[in-house]
Amino acid sequence: MTGIETVHVALGARAYDVRIGTRLIGAAGQEIAPLLRRKRVAIVSDAHVAAVHLAPLQAALAAEGIVSEALILPPGEATKGWPEFSRTVEWLLEQKVERRDIVIALGGGVIGDLVGFASAVLRRGVRFVQIPTSLLAQVDSSVGGKTGINTAQGKNLVGAFHQPSLVLADIDVLQSLPARDFLSGYGEVVKYGLLGDSAFFDWLETNGPALAAGDADARQYAVRRSVEMKARIVERDETEEGDRALLNLGHTFCHALEKATGYSDRLLHGEGVAIGCALAFELSQRLGLCSQEAPSRVRAHLRSMGMKVDMADIPGDLPDATALLALMGQDKKVIDGRLRFILARGIGGAFVAEDVPGDAVHTLLTEALARKG
Numbered sequence: 001m002t003g004i005e006t007v008h009v010a011l012g013a014r015a016y017d018v019r020i021g022t023r024l025i026g027a028a029g030q031e032i033a034p035l036l037r038r039k040r041v042a043i044v045s046d047a048h049v050a051a052v053h054l055a056p057l058q059a060a061l062a063a064e065g066i067v068s069e070a071l072i073l074p075p076g077e078a079t080k081g082w083p084e085f086s087r088t089v090e091w092l093l094e095q096k097v098e099r100r101d102i103v104i105a106l107g108g109g110v111i112g113d114l115v116g117f118a119s120a121v122l123r124r125g126v127r128f129v130q131i132p133t134s135l136l137a138q139v140d141s142s143v144g145g146k147t148g149i150n151t152a153q154g155k156n157l158v159g160a161f162h163q164p165s166l167v168l169a170d171i172d173v174l175q176s177l178p179a180r181d182f183l184s185g186y187g188e189v190v191k192y193g194l195l196g197d198s199a200f201f202d203w204l205e206t207n208g209p210a211l212a213a214g215d216a217d218a219r220q221y222a223v224r225r226s227v228e229m230k231a232r233i234v235e236r237d238e239t240e241e242g243d244r245a246l247l248n249l250g251h252t253f254c255h256a257l258e259k260a261t262g263y264s265d266r267l268l269h270g271e272g273v274a275i276g277c278a279l280a281f282e283l284s285q286r287l288g289l290c291s292q293e294a295p296s297r298v299r300a301h302l303r304s305m306g307m308k309v310d311m312a313d314i315p316g317d318l319p320d321a322t323a324l325l326a327l328m329g330q331d332k333k334v335i336d337g338r339l340r341f342i343l344a345r346g347i348g349g350a351f352v353a354e355d356v357p358g359d360a361v362h363t364l365l366t367e368a369l370a371r372k373g
Helices: 028-035 047-062 082-094 109-124 135-141 171-176 179-196 198-213 216-236 243-248 251-260 269-286 293-304 321-328 358-372
Strands: 005-009 016-021 040-046 067-073 102-107 127-132 146-151 154-161 166-170 341-344 350-353
Touching: 005 216, 016 216, 028 047, 028 102, 028 127, 028 166, 040 047, 040 082, 040 109, 047 067, 047 102, 047 171, 067 082, 082 109, 082 146, 102 109, 109 127, 109 135, 109 146, 109 154, 127 135, 135 179, 135 216, 135 269, 154 251, 166 171, 171 216, 179 198, 179 216, 179 243, 179 269, 179 293, 179 341, 179 350, 198 216, 198 293, 216 243, 243 251, 243 341, 243 350, 251 269, 251 321, 251 341, 269 293, 269 341, 269 358, 321 358
Parallel strands: 016 166, 040 067, 040 102, 102 127, 127 166
Antiparallel strands: 005 016, 146 154, 341 350
């Protein structure tokens, strides 16, 4: 596979392209120039990403005569809250960013979500470009227009739908990711196969090790296929009234576990998604929805990739099943007080289940915690 591939997200007036390939940061000036009314952009990044990728990005912009200023935020999930959000909005105002200007989010999911939300509320909506630098952001958070921040009450409870004007997913940047961060993003890649494409899951079972080892073609295919799947779902259901909920496979468990671990390095988001997917398939099997083989296959593949698969893989203490169930009740996916899970009739066969019996979830959690010992 060579060259840059384009996935178009067809949302009428809010349509945009996701460009996927190598050396895209070096071509960012050419990619972004057609969007600009004036040759000036504001970039927001974090300290880890900026140290590696900010200078090449600014050089690429300068080569096209585009002036740029940058705000560098602290790295980590804690950045995705009110203090750094306020700081970002104030800085963008100080930069005199106008509605027709472009703000660039250079970073992983935290930066993309925060900068997207800042762009959504600034002057009631300025345009922004996503340059996702993690696998997780490339395949998931940079596409689809979900933006937001975390609060004391939970993740992503404050935010807006605000579609980017362009997404540049540079496969080269994945080489600089620590192995754990790469595999965290792989949790979201696996999710796409599990929720709607069994052939993609088959492909991952075969090609996952090469992908993790750095095979650029395999990485590009995995990113493109994931983005294609997300784009088609977002086109059908932009604001999560129906089908888009399928993208939350594994997330109801994941968000409760993230909250229980304090959004810390004990559990990265994609690790929580992988554990959540394994639990969702186990719950589906217990409810008689899928065969025993399905959850076994899910766990076997995650294990073969060296990923976290179960609550036993999370270091430190966890709350009991009743407390975890209560944390799930805080999730955005609760409708009229009822827990809504994404369950599966098999690999590639996910669906939205509105009335999942709480006692079945409680038993599942109790037994998973018992495996932790």
